[in-house]
Amino acid sequence: MKRLVYDTRLLGGFLLLALIILWEILPRYGILYARYFPPFSTVVGAFWEGVRSGEILKHTAISISRAFRGYLLAILIGVTLGTLTGTIRWLSDLLEITVECLRPMPSVALVPIAILLFGTSDNYNISIITFGCTWPIFVNTYEGTKSIDTQWIDTARVYGATRFDLLRKVIVPAALPYIVSGLRISLGTSIIIVTVTEMLASFKGLGYFIMETYNAYQIPQMYAGIVTIGVVGYGLNWLFLTAGDRFMAWHKGWTAKFV
Amino acid sequence: MREFFLTKSKGIFFLLLLVFSWELVSRNKLISPLYFPPMSKNLVAFWHLIMDGTLPLELIRSFGRIFGGFFLAIGVMVPLGIAMGLFKPIYNLFEPLTELIRPLPPPAIIPVMMLFLGIGEAMKIIVIAFACSFPILINTMDGVRSVEPTLVDTAKTFGRNRYEIILQVIFPASLHQIFTGLRVALPIALIVDIVSEMVGALNGIGRFILVMQRSFNIPEMYAGVFLVAIVGYGLNSLLRYLNTALIGWHKAKFEAVT
Numbered sequence: 001m002k003r004l005v006y007d008t009r010l011l012g013g014f015l016l017l018a019l020i021i022l023w024e025i026l027p028r029y030g031i032l033y034a035r036y037f038p039p040f041s042t043v044v045g046a047f048w049e050g051v052r053s054g055e056i057l058k059h060t061a062i063s064i065s066r067a068f069r070g071y072l073l074a075i076l077i078g079v080t081l082g083t084l085t086g087t088i089r090w091l092s093d094l095l096e097i098t099v100e101c102l103r104p105m106p107s108v109a110l111v112p113i114a115i116l117l118f119g120t121s122d123n124y125n126i127s128i129i130t131f132g133c134t135w136p137i138f139v140n141t142y143e144g145t146k147s148i149d150t151q152w153i154d155t156a157r158v159y160g161a162t163r164f165d166l167l168r169k170v171i172v173p174a175a176l177p178y179i180v181s182g183l184r185i186s187l188g189t190s191i192i193i194v195t196v197t198e199m200l201a202s203f204k205g206l207g208y209f210i211m212e213t214y215n216a217y218q219i220p221q222m223y224a225g226i227v228t229i230g231v232v233g234y235g236l237n238w239l240f241l242t243a244g245d246r247f248m249a250w251h252k253g254w255t256a257k258f259v
Numbered sequence: 260m261r262e263f264f265l266t267k268s269k270g271i272f273f274l275l276l277l278v279f280s281w282e283l284v285s286r287n288k289l290i291s292p293l294y295f296p297p298m299s300k301n302l303v304a305f306w307h308l309i310m311d312g313t314l315p316l317e318l319i320r321s322f323g324r325i326f327g328g329f330f331l332a333i334g335v336m337v338p339l340g341i342a343m344g345l346f347k348p349i350y351n352l353f354e355p356l357t358e359l360i361r362p363l364p365p366p367a368i369i370p371v372m373m374l375f376l377g378i379g380e381a382m383k384i385i386v387i388a389f390a391c392s393f394p395i396l397i398n399t400m401d402g403v404r405s406v407e408p409t410l411v412d413t414a415k416t417f418g419r420n421r422y423e424i425i426l427q428v429i430f431p432a433s434l435h436q437i438f439t440g441l442r443v444a445l446p447i448a449l450i451v452d453i454v455s456e457m458v459g460a461l462n463g464i465g466r467f468i469l470v471m472q473r474s475f476n477i478p479e480m481y482a483g484v485f486l487v488a489i490v491g492y493g494l495n496s497l498l499r500y501l502n503t504a505l506i507g508w509h510k511a512k513f514e515a516v517t
Binding site: 002007009011013015016019036037090092093095096097098100101102103104105106107108109110111112113114116117180188191192195196199200207210211214219222223226229230232234237 | 267269271273274277294304328330347348352353354355356359360362363364365366367368369371373374375415446449450454457458465467468471472477480481483484486491492494495504
């Protein structure tokens with residue numbers, strides 16, 4: 001007898017729909033405390049209101065700008081240091097232990113130090129973001145330059161490549177998939193850290209917005225802020241992967257790493 | 260031992276040089292000694308706080324939260340990951356939901372949890388468990404899926420039933436990948452614990468650092484930061500050690516078969 005096979009692909013969509021309906025109904029009938037857990041439509045309304053009045057967009061722009069500045073600085077430091085330590089032996093010997101001591105350090109523990117240094121200016125957020133984002137990029141770049149087939153370097157040398165040529169035309173391109181995978185990890189990290197630093201000590205940005213609305217007991221607005229952070233995280237990751245598909249397609253390491 | 264010093268001497272020298280220049284720069288007031296007290300002062304504060312039991316007590320409280328959340332996440336997510344890896348309908352049921360929640364930075368749910376649970380232990384344990392969940396879930400799922408089919412077929416040939424196959428073949432064979440998830444999750448647990456203690460707590464190491472900064476006990480603040488650095492380093496080394504122990508066993512058992 002043939003067993004009936006149901007198509008289960010839509011199950012997940014149904015679960016989401018069911019959760020949203022429950023989110024709407026349970027607070028309305030007082031099963032969940034509506035003050036703390038407002039109905040879905042109220043949160044959507046607060047989100048829409050925040051977008052229309054420009055308040056959420058303003059905080060979003062500030063958070064993204066901080067995250068990006070910290071992220072770009074981390075790329076600069078991470079890729080440079082990673083390439084240098086990966087290619088120059090004595091430099092990696094020199095820095096290894098210091099790096100091993102600093103790397104497992106949770107970046108948020110540095111928040112009070114950064115506040116002492118920078119107050120609540122943007123530099124406070126940016127310095128913590130840079131600290132947290134540098135390590136994945138640095139380590140991946142280092143691993144990438146280490147993984148290069150020495151034959152490629154020898155071949156380039158035979159054809160008369162200078163040190164700079166080697167770096168620009170062989171080492172960095174070959175290490176690129178590693179670097180990109182470090183960049184992807186750090187992108188997520190930058191969003192987390194910008195949120196955290198803003199929650200702890202800032203007067204602008206999405207992290208500040210959710211703490212402020214929490215303190216002012218504007219609960220629908222608070223949920224709207226949390227949803228916005230989720231959307232930003234999702235969107236940036238999507239952008240990164242799309243751009244990666246576009247620009248990294250030439251490298252056989254790309255597809256292997258991301259499927 | 261001699262070889263160790265020959266290869267590591269440069270690195271140790273560099274680290275000591277950094278510490279020493281901190282001391283000098285601060286003593287000569289090139290940077291504000293109020294914000295960057297001399298290293299010796301910080302270390303003395305560190306020593307005193309360890310000896311009078313302040314830091315160890317805060318650390319024990321934080322560890323309770325970290326491991327509470329970590330093990331809660333393991334208890335829920337490893338079985339769920341195995342189920343999602345094995346059964347297509349369960350995968351289809353939960354996949355869109357996880358994809359939707361995953362990009363959310365875990366600390367963003369702290370205010371929600373504070374509404375429902377206050378600033379007690381439960382809030383932190385739930386937030387930490389939430390943050391640890393996704394690396395554990397995804398790695399467990401991947402591990403279960405990448406189990407060599409030969410292993411499962413062999414077990415079937417020898418007449419094992421479904422439960423025996425899951426418990427005796429699939430779970431041990433995916434243990435290596437599950438452990439990768441745990442290795443990613445534990446440092447996250449430490450970070451999220453510190454954040455949640457800074458946002459809302461009465462004690463714990465994250466709270467301690469923040470309170471010391473606000474009351475301008477700067478050497479004490481650095482002492483707390485040093486402790487966090489040591490804990491981070493210690494957890495990292497522990498996991499690395501456990502991993503080699505585990506991989507050795509895993510390789511011997513499963514790569515011989517396939």
